[in-house]
Amino acid sequence: MDELLPCNNFNRKIIHLDMDAFYASVEIHDDPTIANKAVIIGQDPRQSNGHGVVATANYLARKYGVRSAMTTMQALRLVPAEKLVFIKPNFEKYRRVSDKIHQLMYEITDAIESVALDEAYMDVTTNKMGNFSALELATNLQKNIYRETGLTSSFGVSYNKYLAKMGSEYAKPFGRTVILPDDALEFIASQKIEKFPGIGVKMQEQLHELQIYTGADLQKQNIKFLLDRFNKAGYIIAQQAKGIDLRPVISKRPRKSLGLEHTFDVNIYDYDKLLTWLRNYSCELAQKLRTLNLQTRTVVIKLRTADFITITRRSALAVATTDAMTIYQHAKSSLEDEIDCVSGGVRLLGLSATDFEQKSYETLSLDLF
Ligand SMILES: [Mg+2]
Secondary structure, eight states: OGGGSOOOOOOOOEEEEEETTHHHHHHHHHOGGGTTSEEEESOOGGGTTTOOBOSEEOHHHHHTTOOTTSBHHHHHHHSOGGGEEEEOOOHHHHHHHHHHHHHHHHTTOSOEEEEETTEEEEEOSSOSSOSOOHHHHHHHHHHHHHHHHSOOEEEEEESSHHHHHHHHHHTOSSOEEEOOHHHHHHHHHHSBGGGOTTOOHHHHHHHHHTTOOBHHHHHTSOHHHHHHHHHHHHHHHHHHHTTOOOOOOOOOOOOOEEEEEEEEEEEEOOHHHHHHHHHHHHHHHHHHHHHTTEEEEEEEEEEEETTOOEEEEEEEEEEEEOOHHHHHHHHHHHHHHTHHHHHTOEEEEEEEEEEEEEGGGGGOOOTTO
């Protein structure tokens, strides 16, 4: 029956990195006086008419039975009042920390698939660091994240995504799990089906009805039976039971440039009018950069003349910026350099920013190298 399954690929090296109780850990790091409390990220239901859900709970709160996505009202009943702290989520703060962590990941590889602010897959089969094992890379990353942010994380290393993910869950918090190809089937056999990322709550119940409780039970199943019974989900599970997951790590490359442009209905001959456009572009670009937490090092203007010749002119900045006035001044001097073109009429004017730096980047030390 195995011929129904694709060939396995053991050649990749995948890390799944997951921050431990991320939002709660960020808040505790900022306010150590709550370290011994059950910290719940979510609005205090006593101040929000009983509304709200738990975004994250720290490990102490979890000991009392608090879980993500339960209502804050339920959480309130589970934890003794003197132990309980509700904190309203501050996603901007968590994003800043997440950016820092991502910068550390990008030191290793660009093949990063972020699943959430606190969770990502990395394909380190080839990487920027040279001759280190995936375990060494992941261990170093975990240490560097702790040093830079004071936060703990867990990772799983394996030859595919779902095993790496099961690995990072396996020994949380501050976990390190490696699942080598030779050990994969045994590891899978030992896991409860609740641990498989491909099995939702409904499928768990159906599998339990079939007396399937563990990976070992799954491995004994006829693949065709799983296929017929659960269709596509059954096929995924059949593959996972055999340690197969060929999904690639899909990296969303960081943004390379950010730009605005406008084609005019009639050719513009008025230099001051073009400057007004540049000034407005500069303000809008600066705003966008700040929203994305990026700074630009190069400003580029684009001109299309009345006879459809397109000209771009780059201007490098001495220091990275998000400042509208600085961007405008560079754009303006670039336009001055092209004054001859302007006098012939301008059809299109554009302004873009490129060569980005992450704003938090400058605070990082680069002793990874
Ligand atoms: Mg997490």
